[in-house]
Amino acid sequence: MARVVAVINLKGGIGKTTTVVNVSAGLALKGARVLLIDIDAQGNLAMALGVQPKRTLYEAIVDHKPLADVRVSARPNLDLVAANESLLLAHQAIAGRADWVRVLEQLVRPLRQEYDFIFFDCGGSLTVLNQNALIAATDVIIPTTVEPFAIKGLEKLIAQIGRVKGGTAVVRAIIPTMVDPRMKQSITLLAHLNRTYGQLVLPPVRVNVRLSEASAVGKTIYEHDPRSRGAIDYAQIVELLSKMWNMQ
């Protein structure tokens, strides 16, 4: 039975998609069967993995096609349900339904036997689909940059998750991203993060242009530059998460 993992932060541009790609690819390389679902209308996930799917989550939500019919294989053990700007229209289609907040939960239910993990790549605001992802999620991972607005937003996000899920135990990890160890402000805020959230905070992913290059050419960091800081840092995150999730 797959764990359903929402990777979310209401602050934009802080590394959600990059984290989904490189954590899921790492788990797939270790043999886990993983499904990625992009619920952000920007649809960056397909570009980041170098796939051009013909179908998207829109067809599953509005045309009621099963997810199994709109997914594509992105890598061995790693399937993807993509998104594009048509997803903006799906928001309106969902908002009118009585069960509007459980649409994603119902869509993934038939697939949970087939995968070990199902990841949602969330967009940067509390849309209808992001609320759906939180409801469907068994686990929540929060990437964050170590800058003032993102850290301030973190408290609000965790409070919001507490309201939606009736508690915050579902938050499994906070991943500091794009950390530049040369910047005093980063180090100070990282220490603040560790003091405030303790064990939840994983070792930081350092800023590394190879990660940005990788997403530009549709590769995972392990494919683009396996010896880079980005690959080393994300591989460490994958090890820690798989221990936490008792993967053999």
Added chain:
Amino acid sequence: MARVVAVINLKGGIGKTTTVVNVSAGLALKGARVLLIDIDAQGNLAMALGVQPKRTLYEAIVDHKPLADVRVSARPNLDLVAANESLLLAHQAIAGRADWVRVLEQLVRPLRQEYDFIFFDCGGSLTVLNQNALIAATDVIIPTTVEPFAIKGLEKLIAQIGRVKGGTAVVRAIIPTMVDPRMKQSITLLAHLNRTYGQLVLPPVRVNVRLSEASAVGKTIYEHDPRSRGAIDYAQIVELLSKMWNMQ
């Protein structure tokens, strides 16, 4: 009659709030009367200016208070209508109205005589309020980082603006933000931006930790470090925009 300027990019974390603060503060220092309206439920604008308003845009939208009653003075010539997470509830209140897409236009109409500029600080996704801001706007400014997802998103955003406004003439400027001149990828993508959008692209704002520090302490860059790269780059942007807008 105030120009109504939407500062927008559907990609998050690329410098929208930082641009609103430092462009508007520069115009106010030159004697223009400026009103800022935060339409992002994260409410970063108040924090960035170091003000803690008791009222927000929520009261204007849901309790029908005039904007003049919820604004606060942030600096000389610079007033602010703040936001917070209650704005998420305002989205639902608007969505049910027949004139749902002209709510902001109606709210700002009585104030356009009092100001030279009214800026909207938009959030990072196509929310109901962002669509309202585009409808109300006489001018659109698009900050963007020079990285692959943001550049790809730019085409879609401009197409979206074209659909909402019946043309893209309202797009006045594209401002490259957080540009690191040492990174090859940034230089390549900046050249691509200039080739694609020509005159619309203003000189880049370089990456500069003083900008992040300034937002952490609630200061404009001119207050925090007037000799920094960030202050020099934004002052240049202010000069170019005020020439474009025929400010004496």
